Amino acid sequence: MSKRIDVKDLNVYYGNFLAVEGVNINIEAKSVTAFIGPSGCGKSTFLRTLNRMHEVIPGAYAKGEVLLDGADIYGAGVDPVTVRSNIGMVFQRPNPFPTMSIRDNVLAGVKLNNKRISKGEADALVEKSLQGANLWNEVKDRLDKPGSGLSGGQQQRLCIARAIAVEPAVLLMDEPCSALDPISTLAVEDLINELKDSYTVVIVTHNMQQAARVSDKTAFFNIAGTGKPGKLIEFAETSTIFNNPSQKATEDYVSGRFG
Amino acid sequence: MTGSSASGRAGDKVFSGTAMGAGILILLVLFGVAAFLVVQAFPALVAKPADIQGGAGFWAYIAPIVIGTLIAAAIALVIATPVAIGVALFISHYAPRRLASGLGYVIDLLAAIPSVVYGAWGAAFLAPAIAPGYAWLAANLGWIPIFAGPASATGKAILTAAIVLAVMILPIITSLSREIFLQTPKLHEEAALALGATRWEMVRMAVLPFGRPGIISAVMLGLGRALGETMAVALVLSSGALTASLIQSGNQTIAAEIALNFPEASGVQVNTLIAAGLVLFVITLAVNMVARWIITKHKEFSGAN
Amino acid sequence: MTATMTPTRRRSHLTKGQLPKYAPWAVLGVALVLGAALINLIGFNAFGWGIFTAVLFTVGLVAWSGAVEGARKAKDKLATCLVVGSFLIAVLPLVSVIWTALVNGIPGLLTPGFLGTSMNGVTGAADNRAVENGTKVLGGVYHALIGTVQITAVATIISVPVGLLTSVYLVEYGNDRPLAKAITFFVDVMTGIPSIVAGLFAAAFFFLVMGPGTKTGAVAAVALSVLMIPVVVRSSEEMLKIVPNELREAAYALGVRKWRTILKVVIPTAISGIASGVTLAIARVIGETAPILVTAGFATAINNNVFGGWMASLPTFIYTQILNPTSPSNPGPSDQRAWGAALVLIILVMLLNLIARLIASIFAPKKGR
Numbered sequence: 001m002s003k004r005i006d007v008k009d010l011n012v013y014y015g016n017f018l019a020v021e022g023v024n025i026n027i028e029a030k031s032v033t034a035f036i037g038p039s040g041c042g043k044s045t046f047l048r049t050l051n052r053m054h055e056v057i058p059g060a061y062a063k064g065e066v067l068l069d070g071a072d073i074y075g076a077g078v079d080p081v082t083v084r085s086n087i088g089m090v091f092q093r094p095n096p097f098p099t100m101s102i103r104d105n106v107l108a109g110v111k112l113n114n115k116r117i118s119k120g121e122a123d124a125l126v127e128k129s130l131q132g133a134n135l136w137n138e139v140k141d142r143l144d145k146p147g148s149g150l151s152g153g154q155q156q157r158l159c160i161a162r163a164i165a166v167e168p169a170v171l172l173m174d175e176p177c178s179a180l181d182p183i184s185t186l187a188v189e190d191l192i193n194e195l196k197d198s199y200t201v202v203i204v205t206h207n208m209q210q211a212a213r214v215s216d217k218t219a220f221f222n223i224a225g226t227g228k229p230g231k232l233i234e235f236a237e238t239s240t241i242f243n244n245p246s247q248k249a250t251e252d253y254v255s256g257r258f259g
Numbered sequence: 260m261t262g263s264s265a266s267g268r269a270g271d272k273v274f275s276g277t278a279m280g281a282g283i284l285i286l287l288v289l290f291g292v293a294a295f296l297v298v299q300a301f302p303a304l305v306a307k308p309a310d311i312q313g314g315a316g317f318w319a320y321i322a323p324i325v326i327g328t329l330i331a332a333a334i335a336l337v338i339a340t341p342v343a344i345g346v347a348l349f350i351s352h353y354a355p356r357r358l359a360s361g362l363g364y365v366i367d368l369l370a371a372i373p374s375v376v377y378g379a380w381g382a383a384f385l386a387p388a389i390a391p392g393y394a395w396l397a398a399n400l401g402w403i404p405i406f407a408g409p410a411s412a413t414g415k416a417i418l419t420a421a422i423v424l425a426v427m428i429l430p431i432i433t434s435l436s437r438e439i440f441l442q443t444p445k446l447h448e449e450a451a452l453a454l455g456a457t458r459w460e461m462v463r464m465a466v467l468p469f470g471r472p473g474i475i476s477a478v479m480l481g482l483g484r485a486l487g488e489t490m491a492v493a494l495v496l497s498s499g500a501l502t503a504s505l506i507q508s509g510n511q512t513i514a515a516e517i518a519l520n521f522p523e524a525s526g527v528q529v530n531t532l533i534a535a536g537l538v539l540f541v542i543t544l545a546v547n548m549v550a551r552w553i554i555t556k557h558k559e560f561s562g563a564n
Numbered sequence: 565m566t567a568t569m570t571p572t573r574r575r576s577h578l579t580k581g582q583l584p585k586y587a588p589w590a591v592l593g594v595a596l597v598l599g600a601a602l603i604n605l606i607g608f609n610a611f612g613w614g615i616f617t618a619v620l621f622t623v624g625l626v627a628w629s630g631a632v633e634g635a636r637k638a639k640d641k642l643a644t645c646l647v648v649g650s651f652l653i654a655v656l657p658l659v660s661v662i663w664t665a666l667v668n669g670i671p672g673l674l675t676p677g678f679l680g681t682s683m684n685g686v687t688g689a690a691d692n693r694a695v696e697n698g699t700k701v702l703g704g705v706y707h708a709l710i711g712t713v714q715i716t717a718v719a720t721i722i723s724v725p726v727g728l729l730t731s732v733y734l735v736e737y738g739n740d741r742p743l744a745k746a747i748t749f750f751v752d753v754m755t756g757i758p759s760i761v762a763g764l765f766a767a768a769f770f771f772l773v774m775g776p777g778t779k780t781g782a783v784a785a786v787a788l789s790v791l792m793i794p795v796v797v798r799s800s801e802e803m804l805k806i807v808p809n810e811l812r813e814a815a816y817a818l819g820v821r822k823w824r825t826i827l828k829v830v831i832p833t834a835i836s837g838i839a840s841g842v843t844l845a846i847a848r849v850i851g852e853t854a855p856i857l858v859t860a861g862f863a864t865a866i867n868n869n870v871f872g873g874w875m876a877s878l879p880t881f882i883y884t885q886i887l888n889p890t891s892p893s894n895p896g897p898s899d900q901r902a903w904g905a906a907l908v909l910i911i912l913v914m915l916l917n918l919i920a921r922l923i924a925s926i927f928a929p930k931k932g933r
Contacts, residue, residue: 058739085819095810099832109818112828267821274823281729282747289750295768345650369658371913373851375879376906384664426657459643487758489854514760521858536764547756
């Protein structure tokens with residue numbers, strides 16, 4: 001299932017404003033890639049262009065190529081909705097649908113698209129997805145309770161279960177732990193480690209220790225100043241970025257001199 | 260990556276198109292309100308003066324009832340505004356916390372009672388109860404033109420109608436002012452209290468200056484409602500020619516004039532009444548526009564966001 | 565500072581120069597007695613007693629406070645008295661309206677058959693007999709109740725889809741486009757249309773399209789829709805706006821189309837607020853009199869056809885019974901029927917308000933574990 005992503009010369013604009021400039025990056029299948037960098041450097045914006053979620057923001061658009069196993073997701077006639085069912089996303093704050101039970105939240109991607117599914121298949125999918133998100137044992141007795149009744153960390157894992165229930169090839173995570181306490185963060189990080197066996201995971205984080213803990217490769221984004229576009233400065237093995245970066249800015253950032 | 264999307268995209272188009280269509284329909288309806296009123300009013304504007312009620316042409320017919328409308332609304336506003344601000348302050352800053360939301364609900368109930376019930380109350384209870392007061396006013400203060408006798412024996416004078424109007428617009432002004440008062444920055448209030456201000460000084464220094472544009476627009480909206488209110492006047496006022504005295508029977512408002520005469524009207528009188536409605540529409544539109552303008556101006560200054 | 569109160573009591577310097585706690589009660593007692601004495605000079609009535617007492621209380625408390633605590637505290641006391649007083653003044657008419665409706669309305673409402681019969685065949689002669697012989701007052705509000713329910717239902721059927729879809733457009737598709745701005749502005753304008761002008765519009769429209777003098781329940785429903793749509797748009801818009809953007813993004817990220825997201829995620833999340841807003845809008849238009857007066861005419865008999873013939877409604881029933889009693893020489897029975905109908909109308913409106921509150925609180929998205 002897992003697929004690789006290759007980005008060629010991608011620019012992202014908000015209206016006339018160039019937010020991210022000239023990104024080239026190759027993300028391997030079945031790996032965890034972390035995006036780090038100071039606030040406003042465009043790492044979240046860039047992440048959203050990987051499944052065209054930036055198009056939700058009025059005036060935002062991207063130019064360049066993003067190839068999912070060789071197919072350009074910005075190609076002519078490509079429907080952003082199809083892109084998003086191939087490339088899932090988990091957000092900063094857990095956002096289960098408040099009107100739905102835990103079970104319905106997991107099935108949301110299937111049910112909201114009006115796909116027919118038998119009860120047996122649905123049960124299997126719910127169990128498989130919740131198992132995959134390390135949440136099954138905690139919620140199996142209360143699948144019909146509202147999802148908003150869970151703790152923050154459980155809610156975030158429910159959102160991950162919901163994302164993997166549509167069986168995407170890639171899972172994008174936008175600072176998935178920044179609203180969680182340390183113990184919940186640990187649970188989600190453990191989960192990310194397991195997810196890379198079957199998915200390509202891309203995670204944005206402001207927490208460098210987290211990047212060092214969970215990722216195989218790390219990309220460092222930086223911004224020259226306010227009003228300037230964000231750029232990809234360095235992309236390498238995580239150990240290289242943190243121990244032996246080739247760029248001065250990367251070294252300054254990972255050693256805590258700014259950001 | 261192009262599969263399964265054709266029908267789905269059509270769904271998006273249809274849905275957004277329908278939503279936009281509903282919005283456009285509203286614009287058409289409002290345009291229609293204006294257009295149909297103008298078309299149906301036109302015959303009255305060009306009719307021979309003798310054909311219009313009163314025999315002196317449309318403008319001679321409409322002028323006194325426009326003045327009557329303005330008088331009734333103005334009195335209602337003068338009565339309702341101070342009371343409404345007082346009630347809003349009571350709920351926002353004086354009443355015990357636990358009581359406040361319940362009291363707000365009571366005031367909302369006042370707004371929910373249908374206008375015809377207020378009209379009936381004004382005719383059955385208020386007018387007879389207030390008639391002796393009018394007799395006293397005419398006897399003792401009759402030298403002031405607005406209290407000139409003979410006072411209406413039934414109490415069905417324009418002042419009674421205005422009081423009923425005041426009761427009806429009170430909850431509107433109250434609930435809007437209350438919302439503004441509750442938005443007063445806590446910092447300003449606490450700064451005033453920390454300087455040793457009494458509660459009233461705090462209200463005067465922090466709450467009222469902050470709320471002034473809100474109060475003004477609330478009053479304007481109340482005025483718009485008072486100008487267009489029909490039942491309170493139609494049932495309470497025993498109408499007649501324009502008079503300066505507020506306690507005699509006489510005077511008339513546009514809305515009540517339409518309600519009283521439209522059901523039995525025919526021929527050019529229908530057009531005359533629709534033209535009167537057009538005049539009322541223009542007046543309330545102007546009042547509401549001024550109110551909205553004040554609100555938007557206020558928004559720019561308050562530095563919200 | 566000099567202690568102006570009884571020097572025998574020990575007081576800390578923080579409580580010096582304050583009125584004792586019993587002060588308001590003492591002043592109130594004195595004001596009640598003096599007020600009663602004054603009102604008896606010009607003839608006793610409870611309303612006058614209340615006014616005199618309030619004025620005397622205010623004057624007494626402010627004067628005492630001014631003497632003991634100084635001008636600033638006295639001003640504060642005066643403001644408090646005025647604010648509380650204005651609240652009491654505002655409550656008076658509400659109590660009076662409810663009381664008048666109850667006292668006058670209960671006899672009408674309790675007359676057997678009041679809710680189940682129409683005014684068909686009830687003549688002035690019948691009313692005169694009822695007054696002269698003390699027999700039962702004939703006639704009821706059944707036809708008006710039917711008319712009100714039908715007219716309001718048709719108005720709701722027109723207004724809710726248009727209003728809800730418009731609010732969806734404004735919140736989900738508008739993005740500050742000129743069209744969205746124009747709609748927002750004109751919805752505001754529409755909120756201020758006098759109800760009788762809405763009635764005239766519907767009348768003028770149908771006169772042009774269907775011929776002069778067209779008066780049916782449907783015309784009235786169109787008039788009520790003009791009043792109802794802006795209310796529905798505004799309340800639904802508020803409710804859709806408070807649905808967190810995160811939920812929309814979550815659905816998009818699952819590969820769900822925008823229209824399905826709106827229908828299956830956004831609207832269900834806001835549905836309790838929307839429903840309570842619609843209920844309040846119904847409560848607002850169900851009591852409208854003027855627009856129905858000029859669009860549906862009067863009827864004394866049951867008319868089940870919204871699209872043909874004149875139709876009665878509760879508000880116009882009240883209005884005509886008071887203004888043109890069935891028997892001009894004996895308006896008593898008509899008054900009784902009018903107040904009975906008014907009571908029915910008030911109960912309907914209060915029920916709708918209550919239902920709106922219940923919907924808002926019961927069906928709100930549950931948070932608990």
